[in-house]
Amino acid sequence: MLAQQRQSAILELIRQRGGVRVGQLVSRFGVSDMTIRRDLEALAERGLVDKVHGGATLAGPGSADEPGFAAKSVRQQAEKRAIAERAVRLVEPGMAIALSAGTTTAALAARLADVPGLTVVTNSIPVADVLYQNPRPDQTVVLTGGIRTPSDALTGPVAEATIATLNIDLLFLGVHGMSPRAGFTTPNLLEAAVNKRLIGAARRLVVLADHTKWETTGIATMAPLERADVLVTDAGLPPDPRRQIGEQVGELIVVQT
Template identity: 55%
Template sequence: MSDNQNLLAEQRRALILDEVRRRGGVRVNELTRRLHVSDMTVRRDLDALARQGVVEKVHGGAVPVAAATTHEPGFEAKSALELGAKQDIARAAARMVPRGSAIALAGGTTVYALAQQLVEVAELTVVTNSVRVAEAFHAARRALAPSVHPARPGAATVVLTGGVRTPSDTLVGPVADAAIRSLHFDVLFIGVHGISADAGLSTPNLAEAETNRHFVRAARRVVVLADHTKWGTVGLSSFAALEEVDALVTDAGLPSAARTQITERGPAVVVAGEEDDGEADRDTDI
């Protein structure tokens, strides 16, 4: 764990959570020594993580929360997890997006990070059921022209489906499903609650699972964005098998045995940071 005394609270809590998950629990006095912060600061961090529902406070420390298959964390709670990995994954995935293509961006915090990488890519058509993704493109346009909001030449065309909003700020249900069924995408980028060899891609939200199935059917290529902590997690409802996925973009924390299991089912595994950044090109199809 880092000894940087100037870590932001969000970064510090992400490090604490990673330590809790890796070791199965931590003690307050261990964290104060490793992070070089006060006992009170660590306790406040643990209180914040407990409110997010990702750790359980116990006497003298904290342990992981065993999430039920139906538990769906909110967008803000998930945003604080695996920050570095999500940014690395987003940068790697952005290089898979050719200029002028029609892409779908499903919900999730890693897909949101990708959207932030794509706001300057020319002539994209983006279909999304994520309120946060749509807001990212809108904010980029507004920043360039705060008074009149004109569509600049080459700016992305963003289509936000309707639907019922979930805790993850995605729109699902019959309205979203009908919109997606009528469209066709070059590439779908989708996040997951969990991914495993047997269950494939899964989510705790039944309506979201159905909407995701329509996304998968409408896309020529399917790219999953998932950090290593998603491997082995199974939500209530599966919406795609690994054989339906063309590529998984992940981080170096994914075990080699998991990479083998995934590639044996068909998807290519792209490990963010291990690809050759110097030769990557947005105009190269995946």
């Protein structure tokens, strides 16, 4: 196989899986480790892949690129629904919980109408709207206030001051990306500051992240992987990332879609 043909085949594999490891490619194509590394370097120079430790992932947007809520809401809808349906089982009646901004946390909000006696804290306008559309007389909703971001999160000193006074049983955190090196990340610095406040106020942290968030990196780290008590993701996450995450988080829950 010519180098150009092999590189095209490698790129197609990365597009299908989201990422590959050097060892996998060596076994598949029957060439040396050095040859595969040169192939990945050539693809990276063309801007088609991002080299990571031990392999490569599909090239993504810049670490400060922030899609709006509407744009994100149409991505991985089945995965987000499945994650939300599993996550709501972690909520017990009478809890004080928090939901960060995000499309997966908004999917979870729609399922909270089945849980009695909740107090729900959020800095997300869409999450608050979902709770407003699905009211319970015994449910209290606390919207932090603050400065609105492209993802419809409320941030800044007003939001941070509100959260600083609270004690939360369970935080459901949506993330832009996750990786062993950078941890859980976001492309918005103001949103990162608020989410750090939420993490600090919560007794337990549950991260909701579909498989596409793996090896995606935003500019700001909110917490290392080991800070999560639970991570709920979908079966699209390959075995090797599952192993890496499982070694660091308290509990890894993988849902089928």
